[in-house]
Amino acid sequence: MVSKEFNSVIMGILHSEKLRATIPRVLVLSALIEKDKELTAIDIHKIISTDYNEDLYISTIYNSLRAFEETGIIQKFKVGDQQAFYSIKKKSGSIRAICSECKRTYFINDDGLEAYIKNSAKNINSQLNSFSALLQITCEHCKK
Known part of the structure; x- marks a missing residue:
């Protein structure tokens, strides 16, 4: 899975935003931070499946993304009819x-x-x- 140091960073982010540290949230946030680029929910699902050897429902990934977006941890980016892209929010x-x-x-x-x-x-x-x-x-x- 992820290193102890990296895991403590993830837990700190979730704790600071008053979000429960569920396994799906930890995995989704880990994927976004490690890849450090804009990803679709499908991309995140593939990363979690291959890199972390975990199987999550896509709806669970979307629920985690929605919680992160509402608290301002991530940004959502969409052009026209394309799938939405998500990335860690670095600035305002x-x-x-x-x-x-x-x-x-x-x-x-x-x-x-x-x-x-x-x-x-x-x-x-x-x-x-x-x-x-x-x-x-x-x-x-x-x-x-």
Whole structure:
């Protein structure tokens, strides 16, 4: 399964958000943290089956993801009719670029742009809790 140190990190996250540390939650959170990229529920199911040799119902995985999303541990990302992608929430906002051709997703870290978006919310007397921005691009591989 997972190392003791890694397991204590997982337990700390769950405890800080007042979530029970069930086996499915520990496994789903472990998969998201270890892979450190956006994953679908199907991807998570495959990782848990192959890497951890555990068999969970897909509905159990979705229930864990919903609990994590509600507490702000993860972010959900969906484009059109595609399956939703989930990733560990690293900042208050997320900016992604998705290639219209190959559907590859790029994570954009731009502190200046994030600060501008936060200030824009203040200009309309609002408090920004989180945000998500999507840029549709043609990536360098598909341009060729």
